[in-house]
Amino acid sequence: MTTTIAVPPATGTSSAAPRRRLRASGRRALTAWLFLAPSLIILVAFTLYPMIQAVYLSFTDYNLIRAAEFVGLSNYVELFQSAPFWNAFTNTVVYALVVTPVTVILALLFAIMLNQAFHGRAFARTAIFLPFIVSLGIIAIAWAFLLDPNIGLLSYWLGFVGIVPEQGWLSDPRYAMGAVMLVGVWKNVGFYMVIYLAGLQSIPVDMYEAARLDGAGPWQRFRSITLPLLSNQTLLVMVLALIATLQAFDQIYVMTRGGPFFRTETLVMLIYREGFQELRFGYASAISFVLLIFVFILSMIQFGYLRRKQVTY
C-alpha cells in the first residue's frame, strides 16, 4: 500500500531526483531495523564477534599472557587423536541420546496430563516449570546435597526402601552419569511442557469429537490427531533439547566436576578444563569449534527429517 506522495517508481533505487520521504514499506523496514538494533548490536558484540575470535584463536596457541602464535591445524590434529576428547565426545553423545528423548516424552506426558482440569493443576504446572527459571548452578548444589550418601535426604529415604549405595551416587562411576542426567531432565522438562501445552490447546476440540464419533479409542486419537498436530512443537522441542543436551555443563561442573575419573566429562566440561584450568585457550577454542560444527550438522539433519514429518489437517 503505497502513499501517493512518494513519486519514484517501484523498481530499484531512485534516479537523479532525490527522494524526499521513504515509502511506507521502506519506513516500516527502517522502523523494524531500529527496533532490532539494540539486540543486534549486543548479539554481534557479545556472540558473533567472540565466535569469530574463537575460530581465529583455534589456529593459535594462545594462553592469555603471551602473544598468540599461529600454529595452523595442529590443535585440530591433536584433539582428534586425544583420548580425553573422544571420551568427552562419547559421554556427550550418550548424555544427549538419553536425556533428549526422555525430556521430550516426559514433557509431552506432563502436558497431556496437565491439559485436563483438576484441582491443583496450576500448582502442578508451576512446580514443573519452576526448575527452568532457577539457575542451574543452584539446582545442582541442591541436588548434590540431596544425593549426599551420608547427610542427604534422598539417600535417607532410599535407605528405608533398602537402597543403600556403598558410596555416594556422584562419586560412583556407575551412577554419576545417571545423576547428572536426572538433573538435566528435571531442569528443562517444564519449559518443553509449556510449549506442548500451548500446542495442545490450539488443537480444535471438534477433531476429537469427530474421532470419538467414528469410534477411535484414546490411543488412536493420540496417535492420529494429537501427535501429528503437535509436529511443529515436536520439531521445536527436539531441536532445542538436542542443542541444550549437547552443551551440558553447569550441573556437571557443580556436581561431579567431570568425575569420577572423567566418567561424566562432556565436551563443554573438557573445553572448560583445557581453557580455564590448563590455560590452553587455543586448544579449547578448537574443541569448541568442532562442537559447534557437530551441533550445526545435527540440527540441520533434525530440521530436514522432522520438517518432512510435519502435518496439518
Added chain:
Amino acid sequence: MNAQQPLRSARRGHLRVVMATTAAIAISTLTLAGCAGQGSGSADDTTTDGKIVLSFWNGFTGPDGPALQQVVDDFNDSQDEIEVKTNIMPWDTLYQKVLTSVAGNNGPDIIAMSASRIPQFADEGMFMPVDDYYDDEANDTAALTPAAVEASMYDGANYGVPVNYATMMMYYNKDLFTAAGLDPEAPPTTWDEFAAMVPQLSTDDNGDGKPDVYAIALADHETVPIFPSLLWGTGGGIVSEDGTTSMLGDPASIEALEFWVDLVTEQKAAPVGLSGADADKLFQTEKAAIEIVGPWMTTGFDEADINYGLAKPFGGPVDDAVLADVVSMGIPSNASDEVKEAAYKFFAYWNSPDGQITWANGSGFPPTRADVADQITESPYPAIFGAPDVADSARVLMPGVAAGGPILETVFTPALQRALNGEGTVEEIFTQASEEAQAELDK
C-alpha cells in the same frame, strides 16, 4: 479518503521513525553503559590525596578474613603514603579471574594464592620475581620459617612472600573415641595403631552394610592433598625432590597406596568419593572420628560444639612428614616500580612481629615467623599448629613444580579414584599414572 489522509499517515509514520530511533539510541546507550561499568576494578593507583592505592586480591572468605582485614587496617593506619584495599573472593573465582585481569591490565597489585599454584602462573609470565625483597636486610626475612619462604620458589627465583603457613593436624573426636572404647587422650601415632583402631571406630549400627560412623574422613578430590601426603610415610611421593622425575610407580609409593586403598575399601575406614568439603561436613556432623585438615576448621568445629582434640598426624613406617600449605602473595609482572616499592612495604608489615601477632591471634594460624610464638596469647591454636615437632616435620607438596597442579588434577586424583573404585590393582593403575605424570613433567 481525501488528500489529508496520506499526509496524516505520512506524519504518523515519520513520528514513528523518530520515536524508534530515539528508543534505539537510548536502549543501546543504557545497555552499553551498564556493561562498560563493570570490570573497571582498580585502574587508578593513586587517590586524590597522593596516596598509592594497592588492590590486594585474596581468598580468605572464611573466619580468617576479619583477621586479615585487621592487619591491613593496621598497616593503612600506620602510615600515610600507601593504602591497601582488599578484594576477597572464593579461591576458585580468584584463580579464574586473576589471569584475565592481569592480562587486561585491569588486575590487582598484590595477588595471594596457594604457593603450589604459583609455579603454573609464574611459568605463564604473570608474576614478577621478588628476590630483591629477600635480599634487602631491612625486610627482616631471615626470621621467616624457611619452608614458608621456599614454597613460592620456581625455576631458581622466588615469586612470593608468605601470607600464611598452615600445617595439617589430626582432629579427633574424643566422644566418638570414648564410645568406641578407646582412650580419648591417646590418638593413634602411627599408621599401624590407626589401622588397629579402625574396626572399633567404623561402626555399622543399623546393619545395612554401610558404616554409620567412619574412622576417618579422608577426601580424594577437591581437597587439601592429604592422600598424596600419605605417600611420604613410606618414603614415596608423586614427584622427586628436584621436580623432574615421577615417583608414582616407585615401590615405596605403591606400598603406601596399597595400604591406604585397602584400609578404605576393605576395612571401610573412610567413605569413598569424598570431596574436601564433604569430609569437613562428615567430621562436623560427628560421623567421622578423625579428620586431617588445617587450622581454618577450628572455628567451625568449635561452633558445632564438638569435643575434639588436636594431635600430630599418625606417622608412616619410614617418615612422619606433615602436610603444610603455604599461601604466598606476589606482584604482577606488569607492575610499575612505584607499585612494587609500595607492595614491599606492605609485605614487610605483614610479616613483622606486630603484623603476625595480630594475624595469628585473629585467625588461629601459626605465625610465619617462629620468634613471636610466645607472644600470641589470644588463641591456643597457633601454638598447637606451629608446635616445634609439627613445624620440624612440615613439608609442602611438590614445591616449585609448574606441572604440579595438572598432575594432581588429571593424573593422581583420577588414578586414586579408579583404585578406590576397584578398576584394577593399585600397582597397574599407578604404574600407568606414573607414565602420565612423567609426560606432564616433560612438557
